Amino acid sequence: MAIGVTGQQAGQVTEAIRVAVPDKGLKQDLRAIGIVWRRELIRFRSDRLRAITSLVQPVLFLFVLGTGLSGLASHGLPSGIDFKTFIYPGVLAMSVLFTAIFSAASIVWDREFGFLREMLVAPVSRSAIVIGKCLGGATVSTFQGILILALAGLAHVPYDPVLFLILIGELLLLSFTLTAFGVMMAARITQIQAFMALTQMLVMPLFFLSGALYPLNGLPGWLTVLTRLNPLTYIVAPMRHAVFSHLNIPPEMVNALSPGLTWFGWPVPVGVSLGIVAVMGATMLGIAIAEFQRTE
Amino acid sequence: MSEPAVLVDGLVKRYGEVEAVRGIGFEVAPGETFGFLGPNGAGKSTTIKILCTLAAPTSGTARVAGYDVVKNRDTVRRNIGLVFQDPTLDSYLTGEQNLRFHADLYGVPRQQLAPRMRQVLEMVGLWDRRQAVVATYSGGMKRRLEIARGLLHAPRVLFLDEPTVGLDPQTRSSIWEYINDLKQREDITIFLTTHYMDEAENCDRIAIIDHGKIVAIDTPENLKASVGKDRVQIRTADDQTAIAELKERFELEAAIHDGMVTFNVESGEQFVPRLFEGLSQQIKAVSVSRPSLDDVFMSYTGKTIRDAEATAGDRNRAQIMAFRRGR
Numbered sequence: 220m221a222i223g224v225t226g227q228q229a230g231q232v233t234e235a236i237r238v239a240v241p242d243k244g245l246k247q248d249l250r251a252i253g254i255v256w257r258r259e260l261i262r263f264r265s266d267r268l269r270a271i272t273s274l275v276q277p278v279l280f281l282f283v284l285g286t287g288l289s290g291l292a293s294h295g296l297p298s299g300i301d302f303k304t305f306i307y308p309g310v311l312a313m314s315v316l317f318t319a320i321f322s323a324a325s326i327v328w329d330r331e332f333g334f335l336r337e338m339l340v341a342p343v344s345r346s347a348i349v350i351g352k353c354l355g356g357a358t359v360s361t362f363q364g365i366l367i368l369a370l371a372g373l374a375h376v377p378y379d380p381v382l383f384l385i386l387i388g389e390l391l392l393l394s395f396t397l398t399a400f401g402v403m404m405a406a407r408i409t410q411i412q413a414f415m416a417l418t419q420m421l422v423m424p425l426f427f428l429s430g431a432l433y434p435l436n437g438l439p440g441w442l443t444v445l446t447r448l449n450p451l452t453y454i455v456a457p458m459r460h461a462v463f464s465h466l467n468i469p470p471e472m473v474n475a476l477s478p479g480l481t482w483f484g485w486p487v488p489v490g491v492s493l494g495i496v497a498v499m500g501a502t503m504l505g506i507a508i509a510e511f512q513r514t515e
Numbered sequence: 516m517s518e519p520a521v522l523v524d525g526l527v528k529r530y531g532e533v534e535a536v537r538g539i540g541f542e543v544a545p546g547e548t549f550g551f552l553g554p555n556g557a558g559k560s561t562t563i564k565i566l567c568t569l570a571a572p573t574s575g576t577a578r579v580a581g582y583d584v585v586k587n588r589d590t591v592r593r594n595i596g597l598v599f600q601d602p603t604l605d606s607y608l609t610g611e612q613n614l615r616f617h618a619d620l621y622g623v624p625r626q627q628l629a630p631r632m633r634q635v636l637e638m639v640g641l642w643d644r645r646q647a648v649v650a651t652y653s654g655g656m657k658r659r660l661e662i663a664r665g666l667l668h669a670p671r672v673l674f675l676d677e678p679t680v681g682l683d684p685q686t687r688s689s690i691w692e693y694i695n696d697l698k699q700r701e702d703i704t705i706f707l708t709t710h711y712m713d714e715a716e717n718c719d720r721i722a723i724i725d726h727g728k729i730v731a732i733d734t735p736e737n738l739k740a741s742v743g744k745d746r747v748q749i750r751t752a753d754d755q756t757a758i759a760e761l762k763e764r765f766e767l768e769a770a771i772h773d774g775m776v777t778f779n780v781e782s783g784e785q786f787v788p789r790l791f792e793g794l795s796q797q798i799k800a801v802s803v804s805r806p807s808l809d810d811v812f813m814s815y816t817g818k819t820i821r822d823a824e825a826t827a828g829d830r831n832r833a834q835i836m837a838f839r840r841g842r
Contacts, residue, residue: 238624238667247622250619251620253619254615254619254620258616261612262605262608265607332605333599333601334604337616337620340569340592340597341617342620342622343622
C-alpha cells in the first residue's frame with residue numbers, strides 16, 4: 220500500500236529543502252515575540268463575539284448607570300458637568316480590565332489543548348513567549364478601549380487628538396500590567412474554571428475601589444486606604460486628570476472634579492502614579508517569566 | 516556523521532519511589548526507523564520525554580543528534596521534530612498559520628519558508644486544505660499536520676510518540692504510508708513509540724521495553740525468528756483441565772491469555788490433529804498463528820501486551836498518582 224503512494228508521487232519527488240536553523244539569539248527571540256503577539260491578534264480578529272460581548276459591561280455602566288444617576292449626582296457636580304463625563308475615564312479603564320485579564324486566560328486554554336507545549340519545547344527563551352503573550356494581550360485590550368474611546372462624544376468628552384494620545388498611552392500601560400498579572404496567575408492556575416472564578420472575583424472589587432465612580436477625596440478612612448492599595452486607582456486618577464484638563468472649564472473646577480491622588484495629604488504627581496503602574500507591570504512580568512522557566 | 520542519531524547509556528528516571536525507567540541503554544543509527552514497543556506504563560513516554568529534553572534523567576546520559584540532552588538542551592531542540600501523543604495544534608488558526616507560528620519559533624529562514632512549507636504540506640497531502648481552520652480537520656488530518664509541522668525545520672531526528680493512537684485502522688495505515696513516504700524523501704532518523712504490534716513491524720529495529728527495562732532489541736525479523744514457534748490458541752469446555760492435560764500429555768506450558776488457552780509449539784498446523792486426539796475436553800475453537808511481535812513480547816515477558824497493559828499500566832499510574840498526592 221505504501222508503494223501506491225510513492226509510485227504515484229514519484230514524478231514530483233524533489234530534494235528535501237535543507238533548512239539551516241540559526242543559533243539562539245536576540246534576533247530569534249524578537250521573532251518569537253512577534254509571532255506570539257501576532258497570534259493573539261489573529262485570534263482576536265476571528266472572535267468578534269468576544270469583542271462585542273466585552274463592550275456590553277462598560278456601555279451599561281456609562282449609559283445606563285451614568286444616565287440613571289445623573290439627576291442625583293448633578294447636586295454634587297458643577298452645573299454643565301454631566302455625571303457620564305465624570306465616570307468616563309473609569310469606564311474606559313474598565314473596558315480593558317476584562318479583556319486584558321481574559322486574554323491571559325488563553326494560556327490556561329493553551330495548556331489544556333496542548334498548544335502551550337508547542338511553545339515551551341521550542342528552542343527560544345521562555346521570556347520571549349511570555350513577553351509576546353503580554354504584548355498581544357495589551358494590544359488586543361487597548362483596541363477594546365479604543366472602541367469605548369470612540370464613544371467619547373456621547374459622554375461630552377471632546378475628540379481632542381492630544382487627549383486621545385494620552386489616553387491610548389495610559390490604556391496601553393494599564394493593559395500591559397493587567398495582562399502580566401493574568402499571565403502570572405495563569406502560570407500557577409491550570410484549570411480554566413478556577414482561573415475564571417478568580418478573575419471574576421477580583422475584577423469587580425478592583426473596579427469599585429479604583430475611584431472610577433466617585434472622587435477620591437473626602438472618603439472615610441477605611442475606603443481611603445483601600446483605594447490607595449488598589450493598583451487600578453493609579454491609572455484612573457491620571458486618566459481623569461487628562462480628561463478634565465481638556466474640558467473647556469476653569470482650573471478651579473478641574474481641581475474640584477479631579478482632585479488627584481494623595482498619600483497622607485501629599486498629592487501624588489501623575490508621573491509617579493503612572494510609574495507605579497509600570498513598575499508593577501514589570502514586576503509581574505518578571506514573576507511570570509520566572510514561573511514559566513521553572514515548569515518542566 | 517557516523518555518530519549515532521540517538522545514544523543512551525544507563526538511563527534512569529525515578530518519580531519518588533517509582534522507577535519509571537530502570538537503567539536502559541541503546542543506540543540508533545542515522546537514517547534508521549527505531550521503534551520502542553511496550554505496554555502503556557512501561558517507560559516509553561518517560562524515555563521519549565528525556566530524549567526530547569522535556570524531563571531530566573535521574574542518572575545516566577542521553578545524546579540526540581550528537582548533543583547531550585541536559586547540557587545542550589536548546590541545540591537538541593533545534594535538531595529534533597516532535598509529534599506528541601496528544602494534539603498540540605491551535606485549532607483556531609489555519610493549517611498554514613500553525614506552520615508559520617512554528618517556523619518563527621524555530622527560526623526557519625524566511626526565504627526558505629514558503630518552498631519548505633509547500634513541500635511538507637504536499638508530503639502529507641494537506642496543501643489544498645492549508646487555508647482551512649484546523650478545527651475543521653479530521654483526526655487523521657490533524658495528525659498529518661503535526662507531522663508536517665514537526666518536519667518543517669528539517670530536524671535530524673523525528674520523534675513520534677504513539678503517532679496513530681486514537682485513530683481508526685484506515686487512518687492509521689494512511690499515516691504509515693506518509694511516514695514511509697517521508698523516509699524516501701528526507702534524510703532523517705525516526706524514533707517512535709507504539710503499543711501496536713503491527714505498527715512496530717514498520718521499524719528497522721525494535722526495542723521491547725517492559726517495566727522500565729529493555730528486554731530485547733533487534734530487527735522485527737530476527738525477533739520473530741528467535742521465537743520460532745507458532746502460537747496456538749484454543750477454547751475448550753473446561754480450560755483448566757485442558758491446561759493440565761497439555762502439560763501432562765504434551766509437556767506444553769499453557770496459560771490463559773485474551774480469554775483463550777494459549778501455548779507455543781513448533782509446526783502448529785501439524786500439531787492440531789494430535790491435539791484433538793490427546794485432549795479429553797471438547798475443543799470449541801482453534802487458531803494457529805505464525806510468530807508475531809506479540810509472541811516475541813510474550814516470549815520475553817511471559818504475557819501478551821494486552822495482559823501487561825491491564826496490570827502494569829494501572830499499577831504504575833496508581834503509584835505515580837499516589838506519589839504526586841503525597842508530595
